[in-house]
Amino acid sequence: MDWFTGWLSHMAETFEKCFIRDDRYKLLLGGIGVTCKVALLAAAMGLVIGFLIALCNLSKRKGLNIIGKIYTDVIRGTPSVTQLMIIYFVVFASVHWEKWIIAAIAFSINSGAYVSEIIRAGILSIDKGQTEAGRSLGLSRTQTMVNIVIPQAVKNIFPAMCNEFITLIKETAIVGYVGLVDIQKAGDFIKSATYEAFMPLIATAIIYFIIIKALTIGLGRVEKRLRKSDIR
Numbered sequence: 001m002d003w004f005t006g007w008l009s010h011m012a013e014t015f016e017k018c019f020i021r022d023d024r025y026k027l028l029l030g031g032i033g034v035t036c037k038v039a040l041l042a043a044a045m046g047l048v049i050g051f052l053i054a055l056c057n058l059s060k061r062k063g064l065n066i067i068g069k070i071y072t073d074v075i076r077g078t079p080s081v082t083q084l085m086i087i088y089f090v091v092f093a094s095v096h097w098e099k100w101i102i103a104a105i106a107f108s109i110n111s112g113a114y115v116s117e118i119i120r121a122g123i124l125s126i127d128k129g130q131t132e133a134g135r136s137l138g139l140s141r142t143q144t145m146v147n148i149v150i151p152q153a154v155k156n157i158f159p160a161m162c163n164e165f166i167t168l169i170k171e172t173a174i175v176g177y178v179g180l181v182d183i184q185k186a187g188d189f190i191k192s193a194t195y196e197a198f199m200p201l202i203a204t205a206i207i208y209f210i211i212i213k214a215l216t217i218g219l220g221r222v223e224k225r226l227r228k229s230d231i232r
Contacts, residue, residue: 018199024190031186032207038104038182039169045108046168047161050115057120068116075113081174083110088178103175111168118164122157123149155226162219166212173208183207 019025056068075083087106088099095102126149134144176185187204191197 014196014199018190018194018196019203022193024193027181027186027189028183028203028207031181031183032211034100034175034180035169035172035182035211038100038107038172038175038180039165041101041104042107042111042172043165043168045104046111046115049108049112050119053112053116054119054123057116058123072113072116075110080107080110080171081177084174085177099178099180100175103172103178103180107168107172110171111164114164115161118157118160119153122153122160125156126152158223158226162216162223165219166215169211169215170208 019028053068053071056064057072059065059068084103084106087109088102092102092105123145130148130152131144134148135141139147172182173184175182176188181189183204187200190200190203194200
């Protein structure tokens with residue numbers, strides 16, 4: 001048991017060195033805040049962008065259809081880290097906005113391409129008879145889409161949207177490339193300051209896991225409530 005006691009003592013010493021000494025835990029707390037801010041703003045803007053691009057892809061107007069397809073192909077065909085650096089160092093190079101806002105814009109543009117395909121597939125999954133029924137009742141194409149098709153599509157796309165949001169949170173781990181101190185970057189700073197790799201990396205992994213697990217549980221409950229309305 002001596003080896004086990006010695007191991008515990010070493011782990012406790014390493015923990016104190018990495019997180020307690022010099023209040024290094026505050027780096028991780030600040031990183032959590034940055035990650036959440038970037039992910040939430042990116043998700044909100046990405047949803048709007050995705051919806052607009054989905055309408056373009058579904059449009060019968062050739063010009064809008066071409067715009068939607070080009071946007072989707074370009075964004076899905078290039079790495080998110082490259083997009084982030086182009087948005088930050090090129091597009092917004094002369095704009096004095098906070099770094100996390102620019103990062104959120106970059107991620108929203110990336111997420112919007114994937115969200116658009118999710119929404120497009122969800123709308124197409126609704127039987128055409130629903131649209132025909134709405135039009136026969138005297139509703140316009142827009143009214144039919146808003147009042148009949150989209151409410152039904154939301155239930156179909158919700159699980160995929162949840163997965164996209166969870167993926168988005170994990171993708172924000174690259175914001176360190178533009179100087180933001182998120183969870184991952186905070187762990188890197190602690191690792192550099194203490195020359196300890198195991199504890200900071202495990203800590204960042206655990207924090208991400210807890211955030212994702214909490215979101216999974218919460219979004220799962222929302223999905224169950226949405227499904228309950230189908231049982232009558």
